[in-house]
Amino acid sequence: MRFSFTEQQIAFRDSLRQLLDKQCTPTDLRAAYERPEARTTRWAALADLGVVGMTVPDAHGGLGLGMTDLVLVLEEAGRVGLPEPLMETTALAAPLLARALTPRSSALLTEIASGSLTAAVADHRAMPPPWADDAPGPSSRGGKAGGNQPVGPRGDPGGSPTGSLRCELVAGAQGADLYLLPTTFSGGRPELHALRAEAVSVLPVAALDPTRRLGTVGWDPTPSSLVAAGExxxxxxxxxxxxxxxxxxxxxxxxxxxxxxxxxxxxxxxxxxxxxxxxxxxxxxxxxxxxxxxxxxxxxxxxxxxxxxxxxxxxxxxxxxxxxxxxxxxxxxxxxxxxxxxxxxxxxxxxxxxxxxxxxxxxxxxxxxxxxxxxxxxxxxxxxxxxxx
Amino acid sequence: MEEEEWEQPLDEAMDLKFTDAQQAFRAEVRAWLHAHVPPVGTLPSLDTQTGFEAHRAWEHTLAADRWSVVSWPEAYGGRGVGIIEWLIFEEEYWRAQAPLRVSQNGIFLLAPTMFTFGTDEQKNRFLPPMASGDEIWCQGWSEPDAGSDLAGIRSRAVRAPGDDGWLLTGQKTWASRGAYAEWCFGLFRTDPEAERHRGLTYFLVQMRSPGVSVRPIPQLDGETGFAELFFEDVFVPDAQVLGGVGQGWNVAMATAGSERGLSLRSPARYTEAAALLVDLYAATLARDPTLALPYADAVAQAWMDAEAYRLNTYWTASRVLAGGSVGAEASANKIHWSETDLAIHRTALALLGSSGERRDGNRWLDGYLFALAGPIYAGTNEIQRNVVAERLLGLPRG
Structure with a gap:
């Protein structure tokens, strides 16, 4: 029983805090409010420090660390309100990709560690609010489990993403390079897909905090986008x-x-x-x-x-x-x-x-x-x- | 006031598993308790004369096999085990629903202070009978006009004519176990010129000394859990000053740290009660879902509060083992455990509905009455919030 962090973990946390105190000030956050999807030098600095690739296996240029190491880093991200999708990219996407290594996921992991790729990850439970005209309801179209709604003709003046499937309220969706998207087909058979930005259609969703970069993601599953299926x-x-x-x-x-x-x-x-x-x-x-x-x-x-x-x-x-x-x-x-x-x-x-x-x-x-x-x-x-x- | 020291992390990775030796220790504790703990509810309340003696007999049983004070050195009746093992012992103790510790004021509050400030003579004289339950201690701190404002103590001590000790005069109140205890530790003013927390001295007083009189105070549950103590020229020899004349406040704050911090309320008390609360909820749910379901959130929260306390205790213990100390965090701790205790019992009584007022065998009602005192004793939670605000957040004194 030793419930404490190592000196090394604390030192890493401290050096990250120093970096963020300089590069993620409230003034920087206000700039991010204006252009949430803009790329910043801050992400490159975080990648250089090793933060972005912390959970990427060593073989793919990362540090191969776990949640015990990452948790202090995420705490620092919260302290400064970091507008970049560190949680989505490093805490969620990288471990998902590392679960089943294929040539494609290996390449993506290398890109994450190098700082050239940010990720958005959909929560399959997320649903639109009840007043939205695409909300599931008694008379709704589909109402499938898994948060995916089939895209149909809608009177939404803001437009609609294209694609046969849609993931709602995806954080970090605006300006991400990679989208990890779950879906459930009839019979409850789940699949997880990874798609590049050019393969999805993102409809930005206005949120109270613009740096959440919320979006509705429309997409089509393909055999090559499949990361995991079934069990x-x-x-x-x-x-x-x-x-x-x-x-x-x-x-x-x-x-x-x-x-x-x-x-x-x-x-x-x-x-x-x-x-x-x-x-x-x-x-x-x-x-x-x-x-x-x-x-x-x-x-x-x-x-x-x-x-x-x-x-x-x-x-x-x-x-x-x-x-x-x-x-x-x-x-x-x-x-x-x-x-x-x-x-x-x-x-x-x-x-x-x-x-x-x-x-x-x-x-x-x-x-x-x-x-x-x-x-x-x-x-x-x-x-x-x-x-x- | 104690200084805060921040964590000095060990350079070994975090590991929340117990070692093989710790698991073997747990097994040994569990086996002993299984063979010795009396059936639940067979001992009368320790706040009655017969119950007090029955609980003292249980202390003798514990001490005979060296289970009464496991973390103390062997020389004083302990087993010399570390803080993690002590927490394991406590987990097993509460899991076995063993009797309440009638000697808790001595073993959990005075003893840590005595290990820090006591002379060898004092440790040899007082610790072994404390460990065995032969001498049971009460605490003489609060006075009628000094409760939350403890530095307002008026009870005084003057030099005895023979210059070999002190004569104590004054009144103490809310002394838990005061009606039956053999000894009392308390603060008295030895320098009448000094203000507030200066000029106080920590004394160890035999309750049978001439000049001591005791008036038991019935609590709202009808039992005499505490008492008023009156001192009239009570002679106390110099050998019974703990930590030096005029040093009473610093010595007392060490006890207060134990009271609010790690030693008085080990998390097992709450995790065990929370597990029973989940059982009660499940039983109620099976019988009458419409009665149970509205309390689902409160049941889960109470369980979480107890579990968070357990995790925080291991977190703090690890910091202490790495050379850190417990400062004003002890105040945060006290707020948390007292409110957790209330939340567990309040929720249980809500689930019991109108049957909760029954007194026979109703551990939840007894527990609720006990829990209600928690935010008051050991320094009210309002005082603890002042300490947290001033010492952890740097807010100015009012």
Whole structure:
């Protein structure tokens, strides 16, 4: 029992923090709001540091590391609100591609490690909102499981992606080079496909945080785009859900830390009634409550990362799956609480576009719901606890 | 005040598995407990005279086979095992539903302080009977006008005429086990000129000393879990000052760290209760889904809170093993375990509905009443939030 990171892992985290403090400032985030899909030198710098290729096997130019190493990196990405799809590319796409090495997936992995390829990964559970005219419903077209809707004629003035299948609410879709897309055919037979940008049609979706780069992806499966099918795809998608919940949780830790930090700093500087507002217990207790939640979310996320690395055998993810749900639910609640408290402590200034807090609030609200909400993960966890009895 | 020290990571990879030796230790603990733990519910409450003695007898049983204080050195009755093994022991202890520890104030609060600040004479005199349950301790901290504001202590000590000790005078209150304990550790003001947390001294007082009187206080559950203690020129020899005259505040804060931090409330208490809560939920679900389903989220959250506490404890223990210490994080800890305990029991009572008011054999009601005290004792959660805000977040003192 040794529940701590190595000096090397901490040192790597620290050097990444230094880089991001310089290259991912709130000013940089505001620039990304203007052109979310633009390529930046920041991604190349992250690739040079080895961050982008962390989970790519050594043979393909990566570091061959696992979630225990990556979790600290994702926390840093969250802390600065990194607008690039590090989670999608490094935490999700690379391990999915590395599961079954083919000449094609090997080539893609090499491109990821070199920093020349960013990925978008669809959540097969994501659905459009009920008011959208493409939403599944009692009279909907299709309503297939797996989040894929057949594309049909629609009156959407924004246009429609082309392709026979569609994946909804894909984060990082705007400007990605590679799309990992799940689908379920009749009979519940799942498949996972990987398509280059030129083979998909992306309809941008307006999101509160533009750097989420949301899009609806229209596509056609082909034999050459197939990554996994049947049982193999089923396991890959189950793995994806666990990894994505955990990776999102790690980013939420960093976001919570940043927002508490911003609010604590504001509470020390802002004076009312002749005193710093941080000297009032009403303010202290809000921030302390959020900090306590964050402190207890952290080991939950780290333990889930270790479990995922430990249970490498696909299909035996009992502990890591449960721990990932604990991690996501805890981190989502901690970050949501930190967001609410940080906004309240800032007062009206926190409600402005000018205040940097808004950048982190929006990312938090999005990630708290992405890849399963806190409530969803509590439900999954309770189901697993009851089944185990 | 303790300094915070951040983690000094070991250069070995993270590993949440227990070693073979640790698993063998767990098996040994489990086997012993299986053979010795009395059937659940057979001991009367430790907050009654007969229950107190029955629990003392259980302490004798534990001590006879060296299971009462496993983490202490062998010389004082322990087994000299490390903090991870202590946590394993606690997991097995709670899993076996073994009796509550009547000696907890001594073994979990005073002992860690005594290991740090005690002289060899004090350790040899006090630790072995503490380990065996022959001498049971209560805590004399709060006073009628010094609760959350502990530095407002007025009980005082003056030099005894023979200059070989002190005469203690004053009143202490909310002393858990105070009605029956043999010894008391407490803070008294030895320098009347000094302000607040200066000029305090930590004393070890025999409860049968002339001048000590005790008034048991019935708790809201009707039992005498705590007491008021009155001191009138009680003689305490110099050998019973712990940590030096005038050093009381620093010494006491070490105890407070143990109380809120690692030693008083090991996570197994909560993970075991949470597992029983899941059982209760599953049973209720099978009987009446419409009653159970609204509480699904609360049941899952309570289980998660207990599990997060367990993980955080191993995280903290690993930091301590690597040379770090527990500072203001102990305050975050105290908030978390006390609220977790409440959440578990409140949810269980909600599932029980109108049958929850039954007293016979209702562990959830007893547990809920106990849990309600958690956010109050060991420093109220409001005070702990001040500590977290000031010392972890750097907010100014009010």
């Amino acid at each position: 193999e795809a089923h396991l890959a998608l189950a793995d994806l859900e666990v990894s994505a919940a955990l990776a999102t949780a790690a980013e939420l830790l960093g976001l919570a830390d940043r927002m508490i930090d911003l609010a604590s700093s504001y509470a020390r500087d802002r004076h009312q009634f002749g005193k710093p507002i941080g000297s009032f217990q009403a303010v202290k207790h809000l921030l302390a409550g959020a900090q306590v939640k964050l402190e207890f979310a952290r080991p939950a996320v780290y333990a889930a990362a270790w479990s995922l690395d430990e249970e490498r055998d696909p299909g035996s993810r009992e502990h890591s799956s449960r721990r990932a749900s604990l991690a996501k639910a805890y981190a989502a609640d901690a970050a949501t609480e930190a967001a609410r408290v940080a906004l309240q402590v800032h007062g009206a200034i926190g409600y402005t576009w000018e205040c940097d807090l808004q950048l982190f609030l929006k990312r938090t609200w999005a990630l708290a719901e992405a890849w399963g909400s806190a409530t969803d993960h509590r439900r999954r966890l309770l189901t697993s606890l009851i089944e185990e009895r």
